Amino acid sequence: xxATNALQVRYGDTIAVHxxxxxxxxxxxxxxxxxxxxxxxxxxxxxxxxxxxxxxxVTLDGRPVFETLESTSRICLIGDDGAVGDGTDRLRDIxxxxxxxxxxxxxxYAAHLMDRFALDRKKTLGALSRGxxxxxxxxxxxxxxxxxxxxxxxxxxxxxxxxxxxxxxLLADYGAHPRxxxxxxxxxxxxxxxxxxxxxxxxxxxLWRGDVDDLRSRGIAVTGPASVVDDFVYGLTVLAExxxxxxxxxxLYGDLDDEHRKLAARYGLELGPxxxxxxxxxxTGGVP
Ligand SMILES: Nc1ncnc2c1ncn2[C@@H]1O[C@H](COP(=O)(O)OP(=O)(O)OP(=O)(O)O)[C@@H](O)[C@H]1O
Numbered sequence: 001x002x003a004t005n006a007l008q009v010r011y012g013d014t015i016a017v018h019x020x021x022x023x024x025x026x027x028x029x030x031x032x033x034x035x036x037x038x039x040x041x042x043x044x045x046x047x048x049x050x051x052x053x054x055x056x057x058v059t060l061d062g063r064p065v066f067e068t069l070e071s072t073s074r075i076c077l078i079g080d081d082g083a084v085g086d087g088t089d090r091l092r093d094i095x096x097x098x099x100x101x102x103x104x105x106x107x108x109y110a111a112h113l114m115d116r117f118a119l120d121r122k123k124t125l126g127a128l129s130r131g132x133x134x135x136x137x138x139x140x141x142x143x144x145x146x147x148x149x150x151x152x153x154x155x156x157x158x159x160x161x162x163x164x165x166x167x168x169x170l171l172a173d174y175g176a177h178p179r180x181x182x183x184x185x186x187x188x189x190x191x192x193x194x195x196x197x198x199x200x201x202x203x204x205x206x207l208w209r210g211d212v213d214d215l216r217s218r219g220i221a222v223t224g225p226a227s228v229v230d231d232f233v234y235g236l237t238v239l240a241e242x243x244x245x246x247x248x249x250x251x252l253y254g255d256l257d258d259e260h261r262k263l264a265a266r267y268g269l270e271l272g273p274x275x276x277x278x279x280x281x282x283x284t285g286g287v288p
């Protein structure tokens with residue numbers, strides 16, 4: 001439904017997004033990962049029609065997005081500053097405005113979310129804390145019921161219970177009203193259960209795309225006595241190591257051959273899934 005063709009986003013000499021061909025299907029939840037400066041915000045704002053492509057195209061169901069109200073009214077992007085209005089605007093006025101501008105906006109659902117996130121409709125945007133501003137962004141984004149709803153680090157400043165509430169509300173409403181979500185995040189481990197597919201953007205290019213389980217299956221964690229683990233992983237690609245007293249866990253890249261699996265069983269080593277974060281760090285060039 002949303003598609004880019006040879007999309008380029010450029011700021012002077014800086015190319016933030018390079019020749020990107022991307023298609024996102026309707027009715028799925030996508031996670032957008034990438035290191036600082038990878039081009040996530042540039043991509044999201046161009047998909048939303050906030051920014052004109054420097055080259056290439058962005059289309060929603062075959063129609064251009066930029067300066068096309070028919071498309072942009074079906075797309076909602078909540079930016080990482082959580083700002084969805086002027087600082088002096090009251091939350092209720094911002095929601096009223098959103099309801100008049102967005103055909104699918106659900107006022108009753110917005111009221112429900114305001115209660116769930118304990119937000120006071122009479123307050124101004126400028127009077128909210130950082131986490132409350134993000135929560136209000138989530139209210140506006142979810143209640144928009146836009147065909148394509150994008151959150152750029154929606155959880156910034158939110159405490160853990162509020163992030164959990166965000167995930168719960170998103171999944172519940174997605175179940176009741178299927179649509180496409182694209183969520184950028186740096187909280188890879190915590191947010192990944194939400195994603196049906198993950199996109200990793202690196203230096204403006206799509207580095208990896210696939211199911212979370214596929215990504216996870218690109219590595220394996222080996223746990224056991226430190227000296228045995230060290231011998232076992234010799235010659236293999238080690239992504240990360242963690243020692244817990246005499247026990248060690250090593251994250252390996254790639255799958256193990258039968259011989260290594262038999263050896264692991266013989267030495268009583270435990271084989272398990274890897275932390276996505278370790279894989280992400282490896283795929284995007286390691287720790288600087
Ligand atoms: N307004 C701008 N003017 C000039 N360069 C910009 C501008 N906005 C972004 N860039 C550059 O474009 C590149 C991509 O930035 P972008 O904000 O899209 O990355 P990001 O993946 O969202 O990063 P982060 O995770 O840090 O938020 C960076 O090199 C950045 O310096």
